[in-house]
Amino acid sequence: MEISWIPDPIRVGQRAVLRILLNDGDPTGKYRFTFSQLGTGELPFGGVSAEIEHTMELGDDFEPEVLFTTEGVKNFKAVKLATAKVQRTDVEIANIDIPVLAAIVPQVPTQTVALVAGDPPQSEDEVLWSFIRQLTDQLRFEEFHEFVRPRLTGLSGPEWFGTDAYRRLFRAAETFVEAAADPLRAVERKRLLKHEISRDTVVDSLERSYVSSERDDLAQPFLRFDPAIAGTTGPAAVFRGAAVDPAEFPLPNVPFVELIWNYWHEEGGLVQTMNHILARFQNRRIGPQYDALARFDLNPLLPLRNLLWGFTEDEQSRLTVRRRAAEYMVQYGLPLVGRAVPPPYTMVDRRTQFLEGFHALLHAAHEFYKERDDKTVDADAFPLLSSLREVHLVLAHGAHNQFADLPLVARAEMLTMQWILAQPEMREFLGGPTMVPYEEDWMDRVDTMKSIQGWPEASITHFFELAVHGEQILLSIRHGRWNESGRTREDAANWALTWRNEIQRYIHAYRTVTGVDLATTVDATMPSVLLARRGARQIRRA
Numbered sequence: 001m002e003i004s005w006i007p008d009p010i011r012v013g014q015r016a017v018l019r020i021l022l023n024d025g026d027p028t029g030k031y032r033f034t035f036s037q038l039g040t041g042e043l044p045f046g047g048v049s050a051e052i053e054h055t056m057e058l059g060d061d062f063e064p065e066v067l068f069t070t071e072g073v074k075n076f077k078a079v080k081l082a083t084a085k086v087q088r089t090d091v092e093i094a095n096i097d098i099p100v101l102a103a104i105v106p107q108v109p110t111q112t113v114a115l116v117a118g119d120p121p122q123s124e125d126e127v128l129w130s131f132i133r134q135l136t137d138q139l140r141f142e143e144f145h146e147f148v149r150p151r152l153t154g155l156s157g158p159e160w161f162g163t164d165a166y167r168r169l170f171r172a173a174e175t176f177v178e179a180a181a182d183p184l185r186a187v188e189r190k191r192l193l194k195h196e197i198s199r200d201t202v203v204d205s206l207e208r209s210y211v212s213s214e215r216d217d218l219a220q221p222f223l224r225f226d227p228a229i230a231g232t233t234g235p236a237a238v239f240r241g242a243a244v245d246p247a248e249f250p251l252p253n254v255p256f257v258e259l260i261w262n263y264w265h266e267e268g269g270l271v272q273t274m275n276h277i278l279a280r281f282q283n284r285r286i287g288p289q290y291d292a293l294a295r296f297d298l299n300p301l302l303p304l305r306n307l308l309w310g311f312t313e314d315e316q317s318r319l320t321v322r323r324r325a326a327e328y329m330v331q332y333g334l335p336l337v338g339r340a341v342p343p344p345y346t347m348v349d350r351r352t353q354f355l356e357g358f359h360a361l362l363h364a365a366h367e368f369y370k371e372r373d374d375k376t377v378d379a380d381a382f383p384l385l386s387s388l389r390e391v392h393l394v395l396a397h398g399a400h401n402q403f404a405d406l407p408l409v410a411r412a413e414m415l416t417m418q419w420i421l422a423q424p425e426m427r428e429f430l431g432g433p434t435m436v437p438y439e440e441d442w443m444d445r446v447d448t449m450k451s452i453q454g455w456p457e458a459s460i461t462h463f464f465e466l467a468v469h470g471e472q473i474l475l476s477i478r479h480g481r482w483n484e485s486g487r488t489r490e491d492a493a494n495w496a497l498t499w500r501n502e503i504q505r506y507i508h509a510y511r512t513v514t515g516v517d518l519a520t521t522v523d524a525t526m527p528s529v530l531l532a533r534r535g536a537r538q539i540r541r542a
Helices: 126-138 141-152 164-181 183-188 199-208 235-239 260-268 270-281 303-313 321-332 354-373 382-397 406-421 424-430 443-453 460-478 489-498 500-514 527-541
Strands: 002-006 016-021 029-036 051-056 072-080 091-101 223-225 244-246
Touching: 002 091, 126 164, 126 199, 126 460, 126 489, 141 164, 141 406, 164 183, 164 303, 164 406, 183 199, 260 270, 260 321, 260 406, 260 460, 260 527, 270 303, 270 406, 270 443, 303 406, 303 424, 321 354, 321 406, 354 382, 354 489, 354 500, 382 460, 382 489, 424 443, 443 460, 460 500, 489 500, 500 527
Parallel strands: none
Antiparallel strands: 002 016, 029 051, 029 072, 072 091, 223 244
């Protein structure tokens, strides 16, 4: 007798077919087929019984269907039942074990269930924000240093006498800053800006600015009379359309610089450091106490001596602290504290609402980040939109008089100061912490001067963070069209997510410098007052 099964092996829950054939010599007649070692309640033969009888003839093909619900070895027996005439007792013909394997569990792909924030909304201002980030990065000191190097390298001996070398340095600084005043021309000349900023990108960015020159309601061009066009002379020709020709502005747009960059560098001690060095260079003592720079002896054969000479001679042409302080008040209502600074009440115009509005915006941004990071909350960016409109209007109110000129000149002057401080000779004299990772080469000189003079301990690194990131944030607010009625909370949300790194770093640096955490409160106390308080506490502790 041949016994086989399909499929082989048999698995739990799988229907199989047993094939039973009689060979030559096997007795024909009635057979009983049984299974043993079955699970409780198992009925293998078609789900009916564990035992079945069937009459087998030679060549008969008996194929019962089986179904097992448990795994294990099942014993199968085939017994030829006795007959009265030929066979008096039952005879076992076959006894085999049939293994039944465990069922195959289908591999269900793992499904990850998580709460995630949705994709950030899109905004047409993204090209403007990207351009602001690229431009401000390329106005950093490292880029300025590379820009100046070939212009001062290789000067002959006579050019290092008098003020020629310094004037060449300052002209390079003015040219460098032109990229912020007229970025389109800088790109077309392939100067200052990197080549990856295309002309189309600059044009699109300028068009997104709310002060775009395409908007005649904000920028009415001067009228220039051309007698060749008019064919006549006299005042009457001005009123003829053919005689009127729009004149080009010196700047096609509001400059892409913010005076807050200068304010935080000044609060950080950059200008004061240069003033003390210049005083010692001229053998002047500042204050009655012992001068910590008494041993400041420059080699007359090295370039730094000549640069300081030219810097000193140009003092009457530079912006005074009074002029910068007055413009800080016009733009941001931020006063400086010092003997050379006039009291705030002498200022005609002050932006008294800026600091509270700006800090409220930063606080609202922090709250928005918290809500967005909590995946169970749908963050609402409408408070951000309201704060953006408020700060945008305050900045726009201050954009007059010296606004388009003084920030550019102040930037060129402070870049020149940084370049002079970064010279190796300056570090040889002042010394400084050799293992502190400063962002730019001039910064350790300022921190060293703070240590020498006993000024507030906060590192220039934090003031640098406030200057760089504060400028980027304010540029994105000033140039954005936040006061248009079509602005939605999605635009504000995209702004906050785009500038998240800059906003959070500004908040951290502000807390480090002033002790005020804008993430938890909206504090409109002037930074100069907070810095003075911290300086006084430092003196008392000393």
